[in-house]
Amino acid sequence: MSTTSPRIGRPAERIEARIKVTGQARYAADVVLPGLAHAAYVGSAIACGRVLAVDTARAEQAGGVLLILTHDNRGPLGDLPNGDGTGLTPDPRPPLADDRIDYRGQIVAMVVAESPEQAAHAASLVEVRYEPAPFVVDIDDGAGTRLSDVPRRGDCAAALRAAPVTIDVLYSTPIQHPCPLEPHATVAHWVDHDLVVYDSTQWVLGDQAVLARAFGLSNERVRVLAPFVGGSFGSKVFTAAHTLLAAVAARRLERPVKSVLRRSEVLTTVGPRAATRQRIQLAAERDGRLIALRHHTRSHCATERDVADRDPFYEPTSGITRVLYACPNYEAVHDVVPLHLAKPGWMRAPGEATGLWALEGALDELACESGLDPLALRMRNHSSRDAHTGKPYASEHLRECYERGAERFGWSRREPRPRSMRDGDAWIGWGMATAAHPGNRDPASVRVRLDRERGGVHVTVATAGIDLGTGLYTALAVVVADALDLPGERVTVELGDTRLPPAPMTGGSNLTASVAPAALAACTRLRRRLLAFRRAPDESADWAELLDRAGLGDIEAIGTTDARPPGERHAHHSFGAQFVEVRVVPELGRIRVTRVVGVFDVGQVVDATTTRSQLLGGVLFGVGQALLEQQVHDPVHALPVHADLAGYLLPCHADVPDIDVEWLDAVPDVTFNAIGCRGAGEIGITGVAPAIASAVHHAIGVRLRDLPLTPDRLL
Ligand code: MOS
Secondary structure, X not given: OOOOOOOOOOXXXXXXXXXXXXXXXXXXXXXXXXXXXXXXXXXXOOOOEEEEEEEOHHHHHOOOEEEEEOOOOOOOOOOOOOOOOOOOOOOOOOOOOOOEEOOOOOEEEEEEEOOHHHHHHHHHHOEEEEEEOXXXXXXXXXXXXXXXXXXXXXXXXXXXXXXXXXXXXXXXXXXXXXXXXXXXXXEEEEEOXXXXXXXXXXXXXXXXXXXXXXXOOOHHHEEEXXXXXXXXXXXXXXXXXXXXXHHHHHHHHOOOEEEEOOHHHHHHHOOOEOOEEEEEEEEEOXXXXXXXXXXXEEEEEOOHHHHHHOOOOOOOOHHHHOOOOOOOEEEEEEEEEEOOOOOOOOOOOOOHHHHHHHHHHHHHHHHHHHOOOHHHHHHHOOOOEOOOOOOEEOOOOHHHHHHHHHHHHOHHHOOOOOOOOEEOOEEEEEEEEEEEEEOOOOOEEEEEEEEEEOOEEEEEEEEOOOOOOOOHXXXXXXXXXXXXXXXXXXXXXXXXXXXXXXXXXXXXXXHHHHHHHHHHHHHHXXXXXXXXXXXXXXXXXXXXXXXXXXXXXXXXXXXXXXOOOOOOOOEOEEEEEEEEEEEEEHHHOEEEEEEEEEEEEOEOOOOHHHHHHHHHHHHHHHHHHHHOOOEOEOOOOOOEOOOOOOOOOOOOHHHOOEEEEEEOOOOOOOOOOOOOEOOOOOHHHHOHHHHHHHHHHHHHOOOOOEOOOOHHHOO
């Protein structure tokens, strides 16, 4: 794809901006249907044990109550699909399956009433008796189980013994929560024995598969719609328990049921980013060249049953540490530690955001130990191929990111000694880290239809894929307007409906790279068919005129993106370099991030505006990860200490530094897809936290290895 295109890679206006800011965009919780009933939940008051009895007598007498579901009367639900690629649920057991409690807040009763207030009031009247059992909610208190998969190359142990320079350090990350602005919400509605669900999800087809299996229906009889989703960050990949229960209740009541989780329910029942404890051992030559890297991670998972019954969830920290740097000897071992908490899940850049915290931190320590510049150390260990598989990257420009970022930041002026720059009370520090995220792409189809309308044609682009607020609507409009050479106003995009051509979950920064090339392929087909009606090959293409000549009122084509072949010759990866300035007042324990520069190679950018937003948002997510975010559970009651957005701290405007993001131009990854784009949704976060900690070390000479970098760590 030529970057001289008037549209691809330029800033576009968000095509759904107007309906969003005027409140016309309908999110799941906005759906109103005749006869709508409302759900509220009773969450378990213990973290482990059994429900002895649920007394609903008082609640049933409360005003407006229509139905109370518990494990005694929930009725049958089929087994849920998991791990077969068709859909995901956080728990292989359907909700309200039995009397067993695995975590505090687990749904033990659902109340449905005429209004949300009545449902909430009645839920408060449900009395539950429990038989509590001992529980563990702190990863440092739990016993680990070693995963059998141990990626390795060479002989790490021998190399670590023989090396002239070694580093052996322990880094940690806390439980963090995706906290999407829009809480998880579902409206379930049965129409002539078929199920229609409006859900806040990353994957309408995943929801469809789970619901169809649960209710013993064919997939076609379940329709899921999610035209607008207000953020997710990984937390809406799984079909949530409350979504299944809303469908159960709606069928029982023969009325539509709306279920909107309260913020405290999101923060207790939706899986967080798992806590990690990571030991990094590095062996290097005196010039900084890596000889060995050993990465030992402990991360938490759900209860013992998660370990025993099937693959437990693990935070995939070693996915990135094995590929990033040239290093002949490598080994990654992973222990999972079951805790009595909601099963953890994916959160933006799962594995990269945690694994790079440890690896990039350890590399900064190696740079200090070896007397090398941190950037020079990265350059020295640069790999132009996937270091683990040995496959060359089809398009890789990390060195340019380093160079360009260093130049924009002014890195060459860095005095290596800590406590070398001061501004009033504060010490100034500069740090940097590599950012990285794999290029992901999945099978997808997109339909493009041209309709003859007064004064020309109108184009409708449609796919089941979902825009989480990230910009897919606009990206597809840009690609299609460009391919058909039409003004943007003539393009409509329809997303997030199982009736539209199938698309993968929106996850792993995959969707633009999956559906944008499919849209382009559909346009190419349409063009070819219509251009056959030209009178001469040099006749300019007027689609309305050609449709008229063809005697057609409309024409459509489907374009597809295929699955990646197993034996791909090349690897596809995005990279970046992130540079950070902090101001630290050690006496106050205060760390402020004052400047961030990031330069990224994400392949061909489709829309500059939303890509920039993704990268800026990613950097800010990294600032939150570094300085503020943690979910701590009270060891006595197993409650999260912070179960709302007043207590679970996220960056606010005053925390936002001067952020400068840039991407390399003219670097399309054309063997990855026809547009050459790789997605930019997650990479922005990945190097921020380690760059901040390195900057703090540079500012005051104190090495911090445990996130978040709260003031107490400096005092
Ligand atoms: Mo995500 S954590 O790519 O849904």
